[in-house]
Amino acid sequence: MTQTMTAAMAKRVSHKTQHVRSAGDWVTLVLLVVAALIVLFPLLVLTVNAFKTQADYNAVGPLSLPKTFTMEGIVSFWITTKFPMKFLNSLIISLIVAVAAVVLSVLNSFALGIGRVKGNTWIVLGIMLANMMPQEALLYPLYTMFKAAGLYNTKLAIIIIFTIIQSAYGTYLLSSVYGTFPQAILEAASIDGASRWQALLKVVLPISWSTISVLFVFFFVWTWNEYMIPMAFLMGDDVQTIPLALATLQGQHTMEATTLASASLLSIIPTIIFFVIFQRKLSQGITAGAVK
Template identity: 50%
Template sequence: MRKYAVLVALVAVILVFLAPFALVLLNAVKTPQDYASVGPLALPTHVSFEGVKAFWIRADFGRTLVNSLVISGAVAVLGVGFSLLNAYALGVGRIRGRRWFLAAFLVANLVPQESLIYPLYHIATELDLYDSQLAVIIIFTAIQSAFGTFLLSSVLAEFPPELLDAAAMDGAGRLRTLVRVVAPVSRPTIAVLFTFFFIWTWNELFIPLIFLVSNSNQTVPLALALLQGEHDLDATATSASALLGILPAVLFFLVFQRTLTRGVTAGAVK
């Protein structure tokens, strides 16, 4: 009986979390007239994608979608790469001053982004990188790498020494050991970092708001925020914007859900 009670409670929690998404989807496929007549909670009299189409054209959503994919994908790949290299040196190589380096990365994770804006803006303007996607990629790569290095260092510090000794006996150098031994064994954790880095970068608004002023460089969250500030959108177009804004990240999460689950549970078993 207790098992069924827990199951019912879990289903209820899932429904509560899915209710806002269902409401957004419900209103995104209504016409403004339909929304005005039946309200936000009723089913649409007929499915219409006018709101989605209007928002897509008004926000040039195809371009902003590509921008977000490029920036988030580049940050995820570069952030994981730098995190792995740093953590390999700190966790496996055990370089001198390892604790101080880890403390520095920990402090870097605690620094608020708002305090970094002015020096980052000054550096970007001096290097002629302001209002470019490259500047945002570099900034987010550094921010995500600080967290990734701190996390991976603790994981690689517990790396089985038998595998490292076997690789050394086979004549593998440090780089080959990293590529052929450490990276494959740490793949679940690396996959988790890649997923988190992608989603975190995708959802970022503050730094793109400062560094991406041209319409051609805007990301999805930035385009959504600026469009709703400049134009008077009806309820269906607003719902369509919310749906299109979260749908890519949700799809990415669903695609990598199994990899993410394996990565989270990998550390539970020695």
């Protein structure tokens, strides 16, 4: 009898605990939904105005739904700026930079964090200081260098510049992570006869793949959104990127608000897609593979 009463009381306490926990979960969910709506509100306004006519925008303002949906702003920006060509330029530059910068970051960090290169602390400190240098200070030296090399006004110049800039940040981040890498795992691989390259490819990369994926996404988005250095190096219309196309269109014409909204929406869609594809990787830790 006593055991039955005890079990019943425990069941009621457990039920109350679950009820409280569920209520807290609902509160958290509601707060997250509200926060998501606040964050997405500018994007929603941008999307709504991209499908308005200018007369509709002038009559009812930016916060109301359009009376009639139209693609005029999107078509105008698409044709005026030769959007497919600019999109392809941005995609090629951003993808190559992201891949190359990740590869350089991994190789540099493996040498500095795990290989224990002599003076690695000073090297990492130098890389950190280089990351703090503003891009404005790099423009003239880079212009002189690439002008002399015959690479001015080419996509290759932008790829080289941003591969170095992004890999410097990636090296600084990954070297600190690899500096705390479990040595027991590497020693076990060495005992099994693994070389340095095999340890990198079969041990280090699988364990740190989540962090590398995050770097890849960030490098792609950062390069896609870059404006200052491409503005100084890409003069030809056939090599310009989407941010330059948007800025050039604003400078050459008096843009309607709906056309500007359409142009902005088209320019950020690829980065949104990238974040949607890789969003799970953004929340995974460096030791996810080791835990498995």
